[in-house]
Amino acid sequence: MTWRAVALVLSGLGSVxxxxxxxxxxxxxxxxTREGGADAPVATPSAEDSGPSPMDAREAAAWAxxxxxxxxxxxxxxxxxxxxxxGLRDRADQTELRGTAIRAMEYxxxxxxxxxxxxxxxxxxxxxxxxxxxxxxxxxxxxxxxxDPEDADELHVGCGALLDLARGVARPxxxxxxxxxxxxxxxxxxxxxxxxIPRELDAP
Numbered sequence: 117m118t119w120r121a122v123a124l125v126l127s128g129l130g131s132v133x134x135x136x137x138x139x140x141x142x143x144x145x146x147x148x149t150r151e152g153g154a155d156a157p158v159a160t161p162s163a164e165d166s167g168p169s170p171m172d173a174r175e176a177a178a179w180a181x182x183x184x185x186x187x188x189x190x191x192x193x194x195x196x197x198x199x200x201x202x203g204l205r206d207r208a209d210q211t212e213l214r215g216t217a218i219r220a221m222e223y224x225x226x227x228x229x230x231x232x233x234x235x236x237x238x239x240x241x242x243x244x245x246x247x248x249x250x251x252x253x254x255x256x257x258x259x260x261x262x263x264d265p266e267d268a269d270e271l272h273v274g275c276g277a278l279l280d281l282a283r284g285v286a287r288p289x290x291x292x293x294x295x296x297x298x299x300x301x302x303x304x305x306x307x308x309x310x311x312x313i314p315r316e317l318d319a320p
Contacts, residue, residue, distance in 0.1 A: 168206035175199060179213060187219045196223035205229050215247060222251045228267040230255070230274025237291060238281045249294035252278065256301040275299065275307035282314050293317055 171179070178198050182191040195216075196204060201224040208217035218236065221229050236248035252274075281287055282295040296313055303310045 168203075168209070175203075179207070179216065182216050182220065183213070187216060189223075192216070192220040193223040196220045200224075201226065201228045205232060208232075215244065218244060218247045218251060222254045224255070225258070226267050227255060227271040227274060230267075230270050231277055234274045234277035234281065234295075237295065238277065238284075238287070242288075245288075245291055246294075249291060249298070252298045253294055253301075256298040260305065271302075271305060272307045275302055278302075279308055279312065289317065 175198060178191075178195045182188070182195045185191050199207070201221060204217040204220050204224070207213045218233070221233060230252065233248045233252050237245045237252060239245075240248060278295045278299050282292050282299060284292065292314070296317060299308050299313045300310065302308055303313065
């Protein structure tokens with residue numbers, strides 16, 4: 117699986133300058149022209165619809181190293197610094213990169229992807245959920261900054277999702293315990309009240 121993932125990353129280099137043109141072909145008239153009507157506006161895909169941009173050589177190499185070295189912390193940190201939190205989230209849509217992207221989010225240094233990590237921790241498979249919630253715990257333990265975070269909205273949304281997970285009696289116990297651990301630290305940031313966090317899983 118590791119070498120397959122590395123091969124997938126490196127194959128991204130081939131698409132750097134090979135994107136398909138969205139412009140209509142000069143030899144193929146539009147439907148409105150063939151029917152004798154005026155040309156209708158051609159819808160062009162937005163940046164959000166087109167998916168993540170192709171990898172350049174530097175990014176592809178960073179992903180390949182992070183995958184091949186089995187998620188070495190230093191390599192994950194370099195990857196997060198290179199592509200940023202949003203870049204990690206975009207690449208997480210690729211199955212072979214998803215686990216690496218999740219683990220690299222520990223080094224984002226903010227809570228911009230907390231709602232997504234909480235979602236994975238709630239609905240993801242066991243391996244991805246555990247990795248996502250471990251990252252959430254590590255992010256929650258970060259020292260508070262002197263100024264209000266720019267990602268305050270994401271922090272509150274993420275805390276709400278984690279609280280739902282913590283209260284979900286039908287959810288796996290391990291996931292609930294990790295959510296509770298993170299929430300107790302996050303309560304100091306004002307996104308959740310300590311009294312609202314479940315206590316029934318505390319050791320007697």
